[in-house]
Amino acid sequence: MHKPYIQRQRADWWLRNPAYRRYMLREATALPLFLYTLLLMSGLFQFTRGEAAFLQWLEMLRSPWLLALHGLALAAALFHAVTWIALVPKILVIDTDRLRVSPAAVKLAHQVGAVVCNAGLLLLAVLLLRAAAGN
């Protein structure tokens, strides 16, 4: 007799195994970043409405909730970046007869790149702030 039992994926599959929970946590890092993007866009919108509106928006950023969102978004971005860079050497394998780059070097290049980009942004922000204060 052939009557196979078809197993259906449960809606809560991602809660049932620590590996799936880790995966979902990583996927969930998109949520605070999404909220952060909305916040930035609302700032841009207030900017188009004039100085008073923008200053009010800046003032609003001081609320503890929004400070917490900033902290959360930063933590999420860092977590995502660190776990991503850890995986890169497995995926970006440069190993041909002509060219060979060790996995450690691939990882280091990504780490250096991330640090340089972030430090560059920070430097740019500081320079802009200085220029604004000088005016």
Add this chain to the structure above:
Amino acid sequence: MTETVTVRVQRYRPEEDTAPWEQSFEVPYSEDLSILDALNQIKDQQDPTLSHRWSCRMAICGSCGVMVNNEPKLSCKTFLRDYREQAAVTVRALDNFPIERDLVSDISGFIDHLETVQPWLIRSEEQPVSAGAYPQTPEQMQRYAAFSQCINCGLCYAACPQFGRDPAFLGPGALALAQRYNLDSRDEGAAQRMQWLNAGEGVWSCTFVGYCSEVCPKDVDPAAAINRGKVASDINYAVNLLNILRGKDDA
């Protein structure tokens, strides 16, 4: 008195049952008892109607895959001693596959996917046998060696929520096998296999959960294989786009 362990085994008898259920057995414990030994003990001494698959008893044939406490495992390579802390050990048929009977899964969907990716050496021009073997250096072999260790056990498919959601997804084992041939210096079939990598059921259905690589008993690392396939698929896309822009595409 000999110490015993409670093993809860999933049963499904298509003649009588509409859904799987669980049956408890007491198995005499010993340090070197594998889950497979426990299942054989049950079948030989307690209930001859229990159905489960096995052959080699040494992690080579790939036929003894089951869920042990909700993790995909080879029952011959998993030992009761590692579950001493837990009150009981639960053994179920592999997730994501139809259950034929008790612990026996129908993994034909996976086997079909293996064939889809044309897992053999493809040559643009076949050389005659008299010409001898296609030579390969040890370095060239090393590039695909890990991906060639697969024993078709299907554990990675039981671990893959994307395959669970959509059985048409070619899945970790088959896509790792495609990569195994694409990386082989003797093979010239990467362009032919690209259609399977690029397909909706190909590498882009993978969201890099990564659990397949954790459960693989042969350290094949199918997640890495699939995601290297994404890089190859990207490059293929860019090259095609460039050719179209230069008016060189005849597709």
